[in-house]
Amino acid sequence: MDTLLPSLLLLLWLKSFINWVVVTIQRHYVIRSFSGFFCISLALTDSFLSFIITAIYYLEDFNLSGWRLTRHHVCLLVQIACFICSVLHWPVFLLTLLDNLWTLSSSKTTWTQKLTYVVGVCLLWILATLYIFWVADVVLLLGDDKHCHVFSSSQSVQVLSTLLLTVTCVLFYSFTSRDGQKVQVFLHSTRGDRQICMVSLRQIMYTFLNTWAPFIILMIMFPFLQTEMNALLQMNTVWLCFLNSFSMAMALCSRPFEFSETITDGFCSWSFCFVYGAENQRKGHFQV
Template sequence: MNTSIPSILFSLGGKCLLDWVLVFLQKNHICSSFIGVFSVSLGVVDTTLTLIVSTIHLHSNGQFFLFGLQLTRYHICLLVQIVGQVYSALQFPLVVMTGLDHFCTISQRLQPVSSRPKQTVRLFVTILLWFLTALYIFLLSDFIPVLEDVSHYQIHQCWIFHTFQILQVAVLLFLTLGYATLYTGFSARLIKKSSLDDQITDQSRTGSRRTVISQTLSIFLNTWAIFLFSLAILLLLPVGIPSYLGLNVVWLCFLNSFLIGVVLCVVHPTLHLAQGLAAVPPDSFCDWRFKFSLAIFVITVKRLWYC
């Protein structure tokens, strides 16, 4: 897809502004999670890219010297294409690393484990992830830049690749939400059909987990319903997402909420959530407050006591 350089510059500027606004709104806990640290680094990369593109484009003769290197409008297209490929390749590693970070946060709070300096580790992992992804794009991927065969004085448009990784993550997300919905409905029927002798066992194993999953679904959907609707439209319509816009702080905040919900359902800390002891990772959008009926709470306590 050919896109004019002013359009690229305008969209990059809007993306940078939105990135830093969201980072500022989460400034109190932005470094308390891996995805928060990565959001700051993404804002820095976007800002650097925007400044370089703006300087080259606004220069009178279409060229600019940086550290003795002559940069022209060709480098605008090249930089945008490379950064877009890096953003696309980061989608699934970010999901994995964020999920592991949230799992460690919740699990360590459930068990009395001495805390470590996590911020340094998160910063190191963030830098390493950027480096390894860039290395993969340059050495291992089949990425080939597309540049027009014209003079740098005459080039006004750049070929922009679309990102498909974000759509793949979205499909996986919708499948997970569908499975969670089916599970809550099936487990509710299972509890109703259970015999009187097995009622305590079934409710302690199934009912409490169903309560966590159903409330997690409710909290997540009530917060991100409009965003999910927009994402579903993007999946249905043949509209491509430019690769340099595919990774942004809004998308990272959405992934953060989704992965917190997934980890809470997997770890299943019903008793600790009811007592307010579970460490829920920071989330500026979803209010992860769970409510449990007294019957389910007592049954869960009995199960833990007898175990």
């Protein structure tokens, strides 16, 4: 789709502003997970890209260390950024899911984990860039001085469809399971001489949907509004936080709890409180 360059610049700066707003609000949580570190890297990348493109657009024609830059290079840079962002949705989603399954965004993150996240994020950006330039069959289209042709990504639609299908299947399973305990607040099982509580799938998904329902409805309505979002805008911090919340919900579905605990990513909050009854049995209370 063709976009006016002034409109494109405005959207890029607006996206950068929203990215930094989310990172600032979530500053206590972004340093705990892979998704958070990727949000920081995305905010930095978008800000740098917005500054470079704005400078080229207003200077129009200038030389930089022997490189002649014109407004045509604005389209080239935007298209390259679109292609790179378009291939990042699945890798980021899968890595976020694995990270939450492994750590579940624990309140304390060691320096080793943070260094691993930084290296992983940098490596992901490098691999995506190398893939676009050396592996993927991409064609860059030059625009004129006023318009630029940008592309959308099918990966975001695929990830959203997979996510919604998973949520639907989990809710359907929790309502139709023959085992009556699976629709209770907690599933009780024994591990050796200890009593373990597994959180109900239904309650976890309710918490996730109660928080992100407006965002999900907006994403579903986009195709019907006959508006197309380019790949550069599709990859944003709100989308990444949404994926992180879903990944945490999936991790909670497979995790047993033996003591009171609160799990949160800054958007969704799952609180698990346990007390001992008269018969020395552990009871659970779920709070949203």
